[in-house]
Amino acid sequence: MIASENLGHKGIGIELSAEFCDIARSRLHTKKKIKIIQGDNNIELDKLEENSCGLCFTSPPYWDILNMKRSADKKQNINYSSSDNDIGNMKNYDEFITALKTVFIKVKRVLAINSYCIINVMDIRKGNKFYSLHSDLITAMQEIGFVYDDIIIWDRQSDYNNMRPLGYPSKFRINKVHEYILIFIKEK
Numbered sequence: 283m284i285a286s287e288n289l290g291h292k293g294i295g296i297e298l299s300a301e302f303c304d305i306a307r308s309r310l311h312t313k314k315k316i317k318i319i320q321g322d323n324n325i326e327l328d329k330l331e332e333n334s335c336g337l338c339f340t341s342p343p344y345w346d347i348l349n350m351k352r353s354a355d356k357k358q359n360i361n362y363s364s365s366d367n368d369i370g371n372m373k374n375y376d377e378f379i380t381a382l383k384t385v386f387i388k389v390k391r392v393l394a395i396n397s398y399c400i401i402n403v404m405d406i407r408k409g410n411k412f413y414s415l416h417s418d419l420i421t422a423m424q425e426i427g428f429v430y431d432d433i434i435i436w437d438r439q440s441d442y443n444n445m446r447p448l449g450y451p452s453k454f455r456i457n458k459v460h461e462y463i464l465i466f467i468k469e470k
C-alpha cells in the first residue's frame with residue numbers, strides 16, 4: 283500500500299486483523315487514495331468490481347505454522363489470530379490449499395486482463411513432513427487459470443538469524459533461509 287501511495291496509485295488492502303490494519307493505516311501518509319479494509323477476503327473481494335484492479339500483491343498465511351513451537355530459531359510465536367476466518371488457522375493442509383485457491387479465484391475476478399498476481403510464500407516443515415507450499419500454490423494457481431510467469435527466490439539469510447543445526451545428531455536437515463515470490467498473470 284505504501285508503494286501504491288508513493289506511486290500515486292489507488293490501493294485497496296484487505297486484512298482480517300484489526301491490529302494489522304491499524305499498523306498499515308499509521309504507515310500511510312495521506313490515506314487519500316488508499317483504502318485499508320478490515321475484513322475477510324472471502325467477503326470483501328466479492329464487493330469489488332470485476333476487472334477493476336491492476337495488481338495483486340500478497341503474502342498469505344503460512345498455513346498454521348505460526349501456531350507451532352519454533353524449533354529452528356526458538357523465537358517467540360507470533361500467530362496472527364485465533365479467528366475461524368483466518369486461513370492460517372486451518373488444521374488440514376489440503377483444506378488450507380483449497381481455501382487459498384478460493385481466495386485467488388476471487389482475486390482473478392477483480393484483476394484486469396494482463397495484470398499480475400504476485401505471491402510471497404515459503405515452504406513448510408512440520409516435524410518429519412515437508413510441504414512444498416510454493417509448488418502446490420503454483421499448481422493451484424494454474425488450475426484456476428492464471429499463467430505462471432516467473433519465480434524469484436528471496437534470500438532472507440540476514441533476517442533469519444539464530445539458526446541452529448536442525449535434526450542434529452540424527453539427521454541432516456537444511457535450515458531454510460529463502461522465500462519465494464511467485465509471479466502470475468491473468469491473461470483471460
Ligand SMILES: C[S@@+](CC[C@H](N)C(=O)[O-])C[C@H]1O[C@@H](n2cnc3c(N)ncnc32)[C@H](O)[C@@H]1O
Binds near residue numbers: 302322340342368370
Ligand atoms: C503472512 S501475513 C501477511 C501480513 C501482511 N498482509 C503482509 O502482507 O505483510 C498473512 C495475513 O493474512 C491475514 N488473513 C488470514 N486469513 C484472512 C482472511 N480470510 N481475510 C483477510 N486476511 C486474512 C492474517 O491476519 C495475516 O495478517
